[in-house]
Amino acid sequence: MTATFKNSDYSSEKLSKSVLAIIKETFLCSMATVDPNGGSHINTAFFCFDENLDLYFVSDWRTKHCKNFSKRPTVAMTIFNSHQKWGQSLRGIQLFGECFATDAEEARKAEGIYGARFPGYAKYRKSMSEKERQQSPHHFFAFRTKSVKVFDEDNLGEENFVLAKVIKERNG
Numbered sequence: 473m474t475a476t477f478k479n480s481d482y483s484s485e486k487l488s489k490s491v492l493a494i495i496k497e498t499f500l501c502s503m504a505t506v507d508p509n510g511g512s513h514i515n516t517a518f519f520c521f522d523e524n525l526d527l528y529f530v531s532d533w534r535t536k537h538c539k540n541f542s543k544r545p546t547v548a549m550t551i552f553n554s555h556q557k558w559g560q561s562l563r564g565i566q567l568f569g570e571c572f573a574t575d576a577e578e579a580r581k582a583e584g585i586y587g588a589r590f591p592g593y594a595k596y597r598k599s600m601s602e603k604e605r606q607q608s609p610h611h612f613f614a615f616r617t618k619s620v621k622v623f624d625e626d627n628l629g630e631e632n633f634v635l636a637k638v639i640k641e642r643n644g
Contacts, residue, residue: 475525477620477636482628487636490624494565495521495551499589501529503571503615504548505540513537519551519615520582520589524640525567527615528582530593533573534609545570547615563624567617569638574612582612 477487501519506512515537517529527549531538541547552564574582587594597605622634 473525474523474641475617476639476641478639479634479636482634482636486627487620487622487634490563490622490627491525491565491620493627494553494563494622494624498551498553501527501549501551503537505537505571506544506546507536507540508543513540518590520586522581522585525617525620525638526640527567527617528574528586528612529615530586530610530612532609533611538573538613541571541613542573545572547571549615561625561630563622563626565623566621567615568620569616569618571613571615574614578614579612582614586612 473488473492475488476484477491478484479487499518500516502514502516504512504514513536515531515535517531519527519529521527547569549567549569550564551567556562556564583597587597600608617638619635619637622628622636623632625631628634
């Protein structure tokens, strides 16, 4: 991972280890958006991620969450294994950032990452005609992580939520 984590008490390497473990083993996220009138909305989505901790998901651009972040891009996400048992070592992350529709170049990148993570999706896309792809209301969206709150009791201590800023290395 080229993204680094800035926290005064924990090394970037230690936080990266926790974040990577959580996002690699978990395939669904929940995202919270706010509508133009200040109302809240939550949605779940399958996601993939890149080395900069940008998350990608496919959604219908006509949905409420997509309309919400097209007006107010601030989004919060949670990623955690819902099969964890109370009283055992727990872990999950909260991510804070902004969400946008991808351009054609980034959509191709996201589709490659997403297809590798979800082979059924890649197979489905290959079965579609070019016309079906062009007419589909489903598009890739990017979540740009700005900060995280990491909860990983085995790695970071019991009942310890660690806040960290995400520093991304961008080329160009």
